[in-house]
Amino acid sequence: xxxxxxxxxPIGVTIGVAAIAFLWRGNVEPSRWFTLExxxxxxxxxxxxMAALLYYYLFxxxxxxxxxxxxxxxxxxxxxxxxxxTEMGRPVLYVTGVEDITNIQTIASLLVLGQVAEMTAEYDxxxxxxxFYPITMVVAEExxxxxxxxxxxPDAHKPQNVMFISSEQFAFAAGVNGxxxxxxxxxxxxxxxxxxxxxxxxETGYLTKAIQIAGTAEITQLPFFIAACDYTxxxxxxxxxxxxxxxxxxxxxxxxxxxxxxxxVIALLxxxxxxxxxxxxxxxHEPWDLGGWLVGK
Amino acid sequence: xxxxxPLVIGCFVGWFAFGELYVPHEDxxxxxxxxxDQAQILAAMAFILGGINVIQVNYPKIRRRExxxxxxxxxxxxxxxxxxxxxxxxxxxxxxxxGSMAVSGTAAVGTGYATLAFDSADRDALVIIDGxxxxxxxxxxxxxxITKPPGDQALSVQLRxxxxxxxxxxxxxxxxxxxxxxxxxxxxxxxxxxxxxxxWVELLPAAAAVLPINVAPGQVxxxxxxxxxxxxxxxxxxxxxxWMYDHIFFPCNATMFALLAFFIASAAFRAFRARNxxxxxxxxxAILVMIGLVPIGRAMSxxxxxxxxxxxxxxxxxxxxxxxxxxxxxxxxxxxxxILGIERSHLGSD
Numbered sequence: 001x002x003x004x005x006x007x008x009x010p011i012g013v014t015i016g017v018a019a020i021a022f023l024w025r026g027n028v029e030p031s032r033w034f035t036l037e038x039x040x041x042x043x044x045x046x047x048x049x050m051a052a053l054l055y056y057y058l059f060x061x062x063x064x065x066x067x068x069x070x071x072x073x074x075x076x077x078x079x080x081x082x083x084x085x086t087e088m089g090r091p092v093l094y095v096t097g098v099e100d101i102t103n104i105q106t107i108a109s110l111l112v113l114g115q116v117a118e119m120t121a122e123y124d125x126x127x128x129x130x131x132f133y134p135i136t137m138v139v140a141e142e143x144x145x146x147x148x149x150x151x152x153x154p155d156a157h158k159p160q161n162v163m164f165i166s167s168e169q170f171a172f173a174a175g176v177n178g179x180x181x182x183x184x185x186x187x188x189x190x191x192x193x194x195x196x197x198x199x200x201x202x203e204t205g206y207l208t209k210a211i212q213i214a215g216t217a218e219i220t221q222l223p224f225f226i227a228a229c230d231y232t233x234x235x236x237x238x239x240x241x242x243x244x245x246x247x248x249x250x251x252x253x254x255x256x257x258x259x260x261x262x263x264x265v266i267a268l269l270x271x272x273x274x275x276x277x278x279x280x281x282x283x284x285h286e287p288w289d290l291g292g293w294l295v296g297k
Numbered sequence: 298x299x300x301x302x303p304l305v306i307g308c309f310v311g312w313f314a315f316g317e318l319y320v321p322h323e324d325x326x327x328x329x330x331x332x333x334d335q336a337q338i339l340a341a342m343a344f345i346l347g348g349i350n351v352i353q354v355n356y357p358k359i360r361r362r363e364x365x366x367x368x369x370x371x372x373x374x375x376x377x378x379x380x381x382x383x384x385x386x387x388x389x390x391x392x393x394x395x396g397s398m399a400v401s402g403t404a405a406v407g408t409g410y411a412t413l414a415f416d417s418a419d420r421d422a423l424v425i426i427d428g429x430x431x432x433x434x435x436x437x438x439x440x441x442x443i444t445k446p447p448g449d450q451a452l453s454v455q456l457r458x459x460x461x462x463x464x465x466x467x468x469x470x471x472x473x474x475x476x477x478x479x480x481x482x483x484x485x486x487x488x489x490x491x492x493x494x495x496x497w498v499e500l501l502p503a504a505a506a507v508l509p510i511n512v513a514p515g516q517v518x519x520x521x522x523x524x525x526x527x528x529x530x531x532x533x534x535x536x537x538x539x540w541m542y543d544h545i546f547f548p549c550n551a552t553m554f555a556l557l558a559f560f561i562a563s564a565a566f567r568a569f570r571a572r573n574x575x576x577x578x579x580x581x582x583a584i585l586v587m588i589g590l591v592p593i594g595r596a597m598s599x600x601x602x603x604x605x606x607x608x609x610x611x612x613x614x615x616x617x618x619x620x621x622x623x624x625x626x627x628x629x630x631x632x633x634x635x636i637l638g639i640e641r642s643h644l645g646s647d
Binding site for chain 1 (some may be wrong): 642
C-alpha cells in the first residue's frame with residue numbers, strides 16, 4: 001500500500017463511520033444488541049471525527065509539517081520550577097488530586113507525573129508524591145519509577161517518596177500541609193481533581209514561598225487555585241500538558257484534532273445562538289431546533 | 298512485551314466500556330459489571346498496600362527521631378486503634394450474637410387492652426412504640442423524660458387492639474436494635490395456638506421481628522431484650538468505631554474545614570489587589586457582586602442586585618460553560634489517547 005493510501009483509507013473509514021452514525025441518528029430501532037437512542041449517534045460521530053483528524057495530523061506530523069501549539073505558561077513553568085528546586089536543594093511536591101484512578105483528571109495527572117518524574121530525575125531533585133487513594137499510589141509509584149528509568153537514573157528513585165496519605169478529604173489536606181511545612185518543597189504541583197481542600201493546600205504552599213502550579217477541570221476550585229497559585233492550568237490545558245511537554249508527534253496530532261473539534265463546537269454554538277435569536281424574534285410555532293436536529297429527535 | 302500486553306488489555310477494556318453505551322444486552326452488562334466489580338476488589342486490595350506504605354513511610358521517621366516524629370506516633374497509634382475498632386470482633390468465629398427478644402404471655406383474662414411489659418437487661422434502653430418519641434424502659438416515674446437517668450420502675454404500657462411496632466434500642470448508635478410487631482386481636486387466641494407461637498418465638502428470636510405476634514386483649518406481653526454492643530465499621534457501625542469517629546475524627550475534620558474561611562480571606566485579599574487591568578476588573582466585579590448580594594446593596598439601589606445577577610448569569614456562566622466544554626473535549630481526547638495506545642508514558646518499556 002503506498003503512503004497516500006495509508007492515510008486516505010483510515011481517514012475515509014472513520015469519516016464514513018461518523019457520517020453513518022450522524023445520518024442514522026434517531027432512525028435505528030433499538031434492539032437488545034444495539035441502540036443509537038438519544039445523543040449516542042452524536043458521540044460516535046464525534047469520536048470517529050476525532051480519530052479521522054488524528055490520522056490526518058499524524059500524517060502531517062510524519063511528513064515533517066510543523067504542528068503549532070500555543071504557549072502554555074503553566075507548563076513552561078514546570079521545568080523552571082524544577083530547576084529552582086534543584087538550585088535551592090529542596091524537593092518537588094506533586095499532588096495527584098482527591099479522586100480515584102477511574103477519574104479522567106486523575107489519569108491526566110498521572111500522565112503529567114511521568115514527565116515530571118523524568119525531569120526531576122534528570123535534575124537530580126527529590127520528588128515527593130502525595131496520593132489520596134492507595135490504588136493511585138500504586139500506579140503513581142510505577143510511573144515515577146518508569147520516569148526515573150527513562151532518565152537513566154533508576155537508582156535515584158525512592159519508593160517511600162510516593163506516599164498514600166489518607167482517603168479522608170481533610171485528613172489528606174492535613175497530611176499534605178504537614179509535608180509542605182516540614183519539608184518546605186520549593187515547588188508544589190497540584191494536578192487532578194480537587195474539592196474544598198484545594199485552597200487549604202495552595203495557601204499553605206504560599207506561606208512557604210513555594211512556586212505553585214495547579215491544574216484542574218473542577219470549575220468550583222479554579223478560582224481558588226488562580227488566587228493562590230503562581231500558574232493554573234485551566235480545564236483542557238491540564239489534558240494538553242503531556243503532549244506539550246513531550247512534543248511527541250502522536251500526542252500533538254491528538255491535541256490538534258481536539259482543537260478542530262473545538263472549532264466545530266464553537267461554530268455550533270454560534271449557529272445555536274442564531275437559531276435561538278431567530279426563534280425569539282419570529283415567535284414561530286415550529287422553532288428551529290438545532291439540538292433536536294443534531295441528536296435526531 | 299512488558300508494555301504491549303497492558304496496552305492491548307487497556308485498548309480492549311476501554312472500547313468494551315465505550316460499547317456499554319450502545320449495547321443494552323444483559324450479557325454485555327453482566328460482563329461490564331463483572332469488570333467493575335474486579336476493579337473494586339483491586340481498589341480494596343490496594344488499601345492493604347496503602348497501610349503498608351503508611352508504616353514504611355512513617356515508622357523509619359519515628360525510629361530516626363526526625364522532625365515532628367511525635368505526630369507520626371499519633372498517626373500510627375490512631376491508625377491501629379481505628380483499624381482495631383473497625384474489625385467486627387463480635388462476629389469472629391461465627392454468626393454475631395445480636396442479642397435476644399423474648400415474648401411471653403400470661404393466660405388471657407378479660408377483653409380490651411393488652412399490657413406490654415418490659416424486662417430489659419439494659420437499664421438505659423429506649424422504647425419506641427409505633428414511631429412515637431422514645432421512652433425509657435426503666436424510669437423513675439416519667440418514662441417520657443429521657444434526659445433523666447434510668448430509674449427502677451420497668452415500663453408497662455397498654456396496647457389497644459390492632460398492630461403495633463415496638464422498637465427497643467440504646468440511646469446511642471453501635472448496639473443491637475430489636476424490633477417486634479405485636480398484633481392485639483379482638484378475639485382471644487386458643488391456648489394451644491399461643492403455646493406454639495411462644496415456642497417459635499423463643500427458638501427464633503430474630504424472626505419474631507418479622508411476623509406479628511398475636512396477643513389477645515387482657516394478656517400481658519413481656520419483652521426482654523439484651524442489646525449487645527457491636528464492633529467494627531460497616532452496617533451497622535460498632536459502638537467504639539462510632540464513638541471514635543464522632544468524638545475524635547469528626548471534630549478534627551471540622552477544624553480543618555473551618556480553616557478554609559481564613560484561607561479564603563487571605564487568598565481574596567491577594568487576588569483583589571488592583572495591580573493591573575485584569576486585577577482591577579476582577580476587583581470591580583467582585584465589589585459589584587458582593588454589594589448585590591448583601592441587604593445593604595439592595596437598600597441602596599435595586600440596580601445592584603440586577604448587576605450582580607447579570608454578572609453571575611451572563612459573564613460567569615459563559616466562562617464556566619466554555620471551560621467545561623473545553624475540559625470535556627480534553628477528557629475525551631485523553632481517554633482516546635490511552636485507549637488507542639497513543640499515550641504510553643505510563644507504561645514501562647519493552
